[in-house]
Amino acid sequence: MDQQLCQSLNLNSFKINPGPWNARYDPESDYILSDFTGALTTAILKEWFSAILKLSVKHNCDRVLNDLRQASLEKMSIVDLYGVKDIVEDVGYQLRFKRAIVIAGDHEKYRLYEIVSTNRGWTVKVFEDMVSARSWLGLPP
Secondary structure, eight states, X not given: OOHHHHHHHTGGGOOSOSSSEEEEEETTTTEEEEEEEEEOOHHHHHHHHHHHHHHHHHHTOOEEEEEEEEEEOTTOOHHHXXXXXXXXXXXXXXXXXXXXXXXXXXXXXXXXXXHHHHHTTOEEEEESSHHHHHHHTTOOO
C-alpha cells in the first residue's frame, strides 16, 4: 500500500470502537467484520467507513461484512442514500471492496442503497441472514 496513504490514515492511532460501531479484522478468514447499533447518519457513516478503510489498508483486505441488524436508517433520507457513495469515497473507500450488508428492517431503503451502489460501480449486496452474506463473500458459515 502507498506509504503516504498509510501515514495519512494514521494507522497506529486507530480505535476499534470509538462510538456506536465496532470494526475488526479476522485474520483467519481474511475479512473485516463491523457492526452498528442505532441510527445511521451521514456524519457517522464517514467516521465508520474511515475506520473500515484503515483496517483494510493495514491488513490488505477488501472483503467487508457489515452487520446492520441493530441499525436504523430513520435519520437518512433518500437523498442521503444517493450521496453515501460520495461521502465514503471522500475518505478513500474504493470500488475494489466487496461488501455484504446484513439487515433486519428498513428493507426498502437498504434495497435502494444496494441498487444505487451497484449502479455506481460498487460490489454491494444486502442480505437478511448472516449465512448467506458470508457465503457470498466466500467465507465459511
